[in-house]
Structure formats: C-alpha cells, structure tokens
Amino acid sequence: MSQSQTSETSPTDHTFQVDLRGLVDLLSHHLYSSPRVYLRELLQNAVDAITARQALTPGAAGTITVRTGETLTITDTGIGLSEADVHRFLATIGRSSKRTVDGALDGAGLDAARGEFIGQFGIGLLACFVVADEITVLSRSAADPAAPTVEWRGHSDGRYTIRTLPSATLPEPGTTVKLVPRADNAEWTSPQQVVSLARHYGGLLRHHVTVIDPRGESHRINAAPPWERTHRSPLAKREAYTAYCRELFDFAPLDTIELDLPAAGLRGVAYVMPTTVSPAQRAGHRVHLKGMLLTDQAPELLPEWAFFLRCVVDTTSLRPTASRESLYEDGTLSAVRDALGDRIREWLTGLAARDPALLHRFIDTHHLAVKALARHDDELLRIVLPWLPFETTDGNVTLEEFARTHPTLLVTRSVEEFRQVAPIASAAGLGVVNGGYTYDRDLVHRLPEIRPGTTVTDLDPTTVTAHLDAVDPGAELRAAAFLAIARETIGVHDCDVVLRDFQPVTAPALLLDNRDARHERTRSSLAADSDGLWADILGSLREEIPRAQLVLNHLNPLVRQALTIAERGLAVATAEALYGQALLLSRRPLRAGETALLNRAFIGLLTHAMHQPGEAAPGSEPRKEM
Numbered sequence: 005m006s007q008s009q010t011s012e013t014s015p016t017d018h019t020f021q022v023d024l025r026g027l028v029d030l031l032s033h034h035l036y037s038s039p040r041v042y043l044r045e046l047l048q049n050a051v052d053a054i055t056a057r058q059a060l061t062p063g064a065a066g067t068i069t070v071r072t073g074e075t076l077t078i079t080d081t082g083i084g085l086s087e088a089d090v091h092r093f094l095a096t097i098g099r100s101s102k103r104t105v106d107g108a109l110d111g112a113g114l115d116a117a118r119g120e121f122i123g124q125f126g127i128g129l130l131a132c133f134v135v136a137d138e139i140t141v142l143s144r145s146a147a148d149p150a151a152p153t154v155e156w157r158g159h160s161d162g163r164y165t166i167r168t169l170p171s172a173t174l175p176e177p178g179t180t181v182k183l184v185p186r187a188d189n190a191e192w193t194s195p196q197q198v199v200s201l202a203r204h205y206g207g208l209l210r211h212h213v214t215v216i217d218p219r220g221e222s223h224r225i226n227a228a229p230p231w232e233r234t235h236r237s238p239l240a241k242r243e244a245y246t247a248y249c250r251e252l253f254d255f256a257p258l259d260t261i262e263l264d265l266p267a268a269g270l271r272g273v274a275y276v277m278p279t280t281v282s283p284a285q286r287a288g289h290r291v292h293l294k295g296m297l298l299t300d301q302a303p304e305l306l307p308e309w310a311f312f313l314r315c316v317v318d319t320t321s322l323r324p325t326a327s328r329e330s331l332y333e334d335g336t337l338s339a340v341r342d343a344l345g346d347r348i349r350e351w352l353t354g355l356a357a358r359d360p361a362l363l364h365r366f367i368d369t370h371h372l373a374v375k376a377l378a379r380h381d382d383e384l385l386r387i388v389l390p391w392l393p394f395e396t397t398d399g400n401v402t403l404e405e406f407a408r409t410h411p412t413l414l415v416t417r418s419v420e421e422f423r424q425v426a427p428i429a430s431a432a433g434l435g436v437v438n439g440g441y442t443y444d445r446d447l448v449h450r451l452p453e454i455r456p457g458t459t460v461t462d463l464d465p466t467t468v469t470a471h472l473d474a475v476d477p478g479a480e481l482r483a484a485a486f487l488a489i490a491r492e493t494i495g496v497h498d499c500d501v502v503l504r505d506f507q508p509v510t511a512p513a514l515l516l517d518n519r520d521a522r523h524e525r526t527r528s529s530l531a532a533d534s535d536g537l538w539a540d541i542l543g544s545l546r547e548e549i550p551r552a553q554l555v556l557n558h559l560n561p562l563v564r565q566a567l568t569i570a571e572r573g574l575a576v577a578t579a580e581a582l583y584g585q586a587l588l589l590s591r592r593p594l595r596a597g598e599t600a601l602l603n604r605a606f607i608g609l610l611t612h613a614m615h616q617p618g619e620a621a622p623g624s625e626p627r628k629e630m
C-alpha cells in the first residue's frame with residue numbers, strides 16, 4: 005500500500021460556525037440602510053404574533069405597547085412562544101415559524117394565517133443587536149394555559165441562555181422583548197425618536213399600538229387611513245384625503261386618485277403634485293405591506309410616465325427584498341404597476357369631461373408627463389393633444405388654436421433651428437412649431453389623425469426659402485459680382501448663397517440648415533479623409549450631400565451696402581463675416597474650419613477698418629483685385 009493510501013481517513017461531519025458579530029455587522033452596514041429598522045422588526049414580530057393568536061382564538065384582543073427609557077420594551081398580546089418554540093426559532097438564525105418548511109408554532113394550526121405574516125426570513129430579531137448588546141425575550145404561549153413563561157437572553161457575541169419562570173411572571177400570554185440600548189446608538193432609542201419611528205413604520209398597522217414615555221405619557225401611534233374610514237360628505241372626504249397628504253408629503257394635492265386593486269389586495273391613494281416635477285426625479289411612493297411601512301422610496305410602484313404623482317398604498321400581495329426596504333421586482337409588481345397605470349389613465353381621460361378647469365391646471369403644471377404618456381396612448385392623445393401647449397411662431401399656444409390659423413404646420417427638428425427660423429418664418433406667414441423639445445415633434449406629427457384637414461411637415465430650408473420673396477432681376481444682376489465671390493467663399497462649407505427680401509429688415513442673413521444635412525456632410529468629409537475599407541463603407545453610405553443655405557436679406561441696409569463692394573479682399577471678408585454671424589445665431593456647435601473662418605473674417609474686417617487694405621491679415625490669402 006502506498007503511503008497516501010495508509011494516511012486516508014474517513015470523512016467526518018462538521019457544521020459551519022457562524023460568527024454572530026460578523027453577521028450583525030453585515031446587517032447593520034450592508035443590508036439595512038439605518039439602525040432605525042430595529043423598531044420596525046420588533047413591531048413586525050408583535051403584529052405577526054397577534055395575527056397567529058387571532059387565527060387560534062378569533063376575536064382575541066391585539067395590542068402592542070412600547071415603553072421607552074433606559075430599557076426599551078415591547079409587549080404584545082400575541083401567540084407567545086413555548087419552550088420548544090424558543091429552542092427552535094430563537095436559537096437558530098434564519099429559522100422562522102412563518103414559513104411552511106419550518107412548521108407551525110407548537111400547538112397552533114396556523115397554515116391559514118401564514119400568508120398573513122409579515123416576517124419570513126428569520127433574521128429580523130438580529131436587527132436589535134445593531135442598537136443593543138443584549139436582547140431578552142420573555143414569552144408565554146397562548147396555545148397552552150399552563151405554559152410557563154420562558155426567558156431567552158441572547159448576546160451579540162452569539163451566547164444565549166434559556167430558562168423557564170413561573171407562568172405569572174407575565175400576567176397574560178404574549179411576549180415582551182427588552183433591550184438595553186448601547187450608548188453609541190442612543191439617538192435611535194430616545195423616547196421622542198421611538199414615537200416618531202413607530203409612527204413612520206406603524207402608522208397604518210391594524211392593531212392598537214401605543215408608546216409610553218418615561219413620564220408615563222401615552223402616545224397613540226396608528227389610525228385608519230382615509231380610504232378605510234367613512235366620510236360624512238364628499239367634501240369631508242376630500243378634506244380628509246388632503247389632510248393626510250399634508251401630513252405625509254407636506255403638500256396640498258392638485259387632485260386625489262383613489263386606488264383599489266382587490267386582486268392585489270391593494271388600497272391607497274395617488275396624489276397629483278401641485279408643482280412641476282422633473283421626469284428624471286421619480287417620486288418615492290410609500291408602500292405598506294400588511295400595514296407595516298416597507299419603504300417610502302418606491303418609484304417602481306408606478307409606470308415611469310406617472311412622475312407627477314405620489315402614492316401611499318397598503319398591500320398584501322407585493323413582496324419585500326430581505327432588507328425589507330424595497331419591493332421585489334417580480335410578475336406581481338409589474339402587474340400591479342400596469343393596473344395602477346390603467347387607473348391613472350382612466351382618471352386623466354375622465355377629467356376632460358368631469359372638470360375641464362382642473363384638466364387645464366393639471367396640463368399647465370404637468371404637460372411633460374402628459375406628452376410622454378400621449379405618445380403611446382391613442383385614446384389619451386385624442387383627449388389631451390388639443391389642450392397641450394407648444395412653442396410656435398404665434399407664441400405658446402395649444403395646437404388646436406394654432407391649427408385654426410395655420411392649416412399647414414411646419415415642425416422644426418431642433419430648438420436652435422426654431423430660434424433661427426421662427427422670426428423670419430412668422431414674418432413670411434408660415435406657421436412653425438418648435439419640435440426640438442422632448443416628445444413635441446412626434447406629437448405634432450400625430451395631429452392630422454385627430455384633426456383631419458391639418459397637414460404637418462418637417463421644416464426644411466427649401467420650404468422657408470420658397471416662402472421668402474425673390475428680389476427683382478435688376479437688383480439680382482447688380483449683386484452678381486458679390487454673390488459670385490460669396491458663393492465661392494462659402495461654398496467650401498457646403499453652403500449655397502441666395503439673395504431674398506425678407507422680414508425683419510434688421511436680420512442681415514439667415515442660415516438654413518438641419519441636423520440630418522449636417523450629419524450627412526460630416527459623413528462625407530470623413531469618407532474623403534479616410535482611405536481603404538472605411539472610405540468604401542462611408543462612400544457607399546453617401547447620398548447627394550444636402551447643402552445648407554445662407555439667405556442674404558436684400559432689405560437689410562448692411563447687405564445692400566455689401567453687395568456694392570468692389571474690392572475682392574473686402575468682399576471675401578464680408579461674405580465670411582455674414583456667414584459667421586448667421587452661424588453664431590444658429591447656436592449650433594462650430595467645427596474647426598468654421599472657427600478659423602470667424603477668426604479670419606474678424607481680422608480681415610479689422611484690417612480694412614484700420615484702412616490698411618494693402619497689408620494681408622495674418623493667415624489670410626493674398627488679396628487679388630477684382
């Protein structure tokens with residue numbers, strides 16, 4: 005036999021040891037966002053214990069009392085724990101009486117109640133070690149009248165003791181958990197903080213919760229939400245909902261949408277925010293799970309477009325993540341989100357018939373959200389499109405108003421294009437809508453579907469030039485020499501030069517260009533600069549290059565004077581300066597060649613202004629006489 009064979013031993017069984025301190029550190033620093041969750045876990049265990057007790061004895065009273073001071077205690081009138089339960093559930097981390105695999109609490113047939121429990125992971129009690137080194141659980145089972153009181157004392161280093169005490173140690177069945185808060189965490193356990201945390205987490209709990217402060221004063225923690233109360237009148241109901249919104253979110257809503265999805269066990273309310281909000285800033289909704297606050301930061305509850313709402317809901321069907329601080333993204337959540345989306349859409353479509361003035365106010369405040377939604381929703385589009393404001397050559401007006409005076413609507417592709425063209429187009433009687441803002445161009449193009457007889461086309465340079473008045477042939481002829489130099493100078497930038505009469509007189513020149521044309525030009529210049537494979541690929545993409553147009557205004561005095569320039573150098577500098585100025589007005593980013601052109605034109609003009617026509621400006625071409 006070889007040596008390795010003689011030294012072989014049979015495998016022995018071992019069990020992982022868990023370092024509780026490491027686990028508590030993991031929970032406190034990585035799983036839970038703040039030590040404050042300890043109170044939520046304690047309240048939740050108390051609620052679950054009462055749920056179990058009421059399943060055993062229907063009608064049993066369910067109360068939870070928290071006492072603050074040097075020791076923090078929480079007492080419930082729940083199911084309690086037998087000695088065997090304590091060994092089974094408190095001594096093993098990750099074991100929970102609330103999951104089927106671990107069986108029911110001793111003596112209690114709780115299968116039916118299991119779905120009602122909030123806890124499930126078997127780690128909640130550990131959260132208490134984040135604020136205290138020692139936890140004591142005193143419990144008396146309600147399942148057996150003769151059950152003793154059992155005391156479990158656990159330490160954050162993993163040690164624990166169990167002993168039984170006379171039944172009378174606890175006056176009635178149930179459980180009391182005691183913590184002696186560590187000094188470094190006192191901020192989370194002060195009497196005031198406990199009241200505020202209990203209200204934060206437990207404000208919607210269905211059992212009576214009271215906090216008693218060291219002076220013996222009682223603080224009521226929970227009350228039924230407005231959707232569970234009956235109201236004297238519609239007005240009283242509206243006031244109750246508004247007051248609730250102020251209390252939770254600190255604003256008075258524009259309107260209130262009641263939410264009720266029986267299939268998902270969900271009830272609550274969505275409040276319409278009274279001020280404009282950015283779509284990027286998705287609101288945190290408050291989600292309660294069986295009364296207990298799961299999170300006040302759940303944007304995923306509603307579809308993205310509903311960013312103008314803040315909700316508070318109580319549900320039995322959504323699942324929490326283990327940290328219990330956010331919603332588990334599953335099929336149920338996405339079905340709930342869709343159903344809530346339908347409900348909001350229904351509210352919005354109903355608003356036009358129910359309360360047009362409110363619809364107006366709503367659109368004034370939240371038109372971006374409505375635009376986002378209307379793009380994908382034909383029915384909504386039909387209702388709201390005529391009401392939505394757009395930036396047009398007639399100012400900020402609704403499409404309905406605009407289309408009445410302009411049967412053909414021209415839409416720009418960018419804001420800069422609109423800024424540049426709008427004054428000229430409106431002087432020429434054209435109706436232009438700024439399509440540069442998010443969603444606007446898509447929406448304007450859909451107008452003919454709901455308003456037959458209206459035509460919508462994208463604005464292109466030729467449409468505008470076609471509407472500008474041609475100059476008389478004599479004037480065109482007199483300008484021919486200057487125009488030839490201008491075309492030669494500006495032509496290298498893929499831009500044509502034309503002369504037109506247009507308003508306002510103060511505008512010397514207009515650059516008509518669009519983004520697609522610019523991209524096409526960039527692509528072709530890349531093709532020209534590259535060789536081999538890239539040149540072939542870019543070249544094959546190349547179509548006829550759309551050219552921009554510099555329209556000189558024949559009514560403008562400066563242009564009239566420019567047309568008479570006889571000296572070639574000055575004509576080049578003037579053409580470049582007019583192009584440069586129109587370029588700057590178009591507010592689009594400049595390319596390197598264009599920056600150089602501006603520089604050249606400026607220096608050229610300066611040189612002329614200083615009456616030194618003989619000297620060439622640095623970097624400029626030597627001048628030839630015309």
Ligand SMILES: Nc1ncnc2c1ncn2[C@@H]1O[C@H](COP(=O)(O)OP(=O)(O)OP(=O)(O)O)[C@@H](O)[C@H]1O
Binds near residue numbers: 085093124179
């Ligand atoms: N107040 C209480 N009354 C009765 N039993 C309790 C009480 N508190 C805790 N327990 C028992 O201790 C077990 C462990 O509690 P713990 O809070 O650690 O986990 P959990 O509530 O089961 O699940 P989760 O980690 O999701 O909170 C529970 O399953 C329950 O059996």
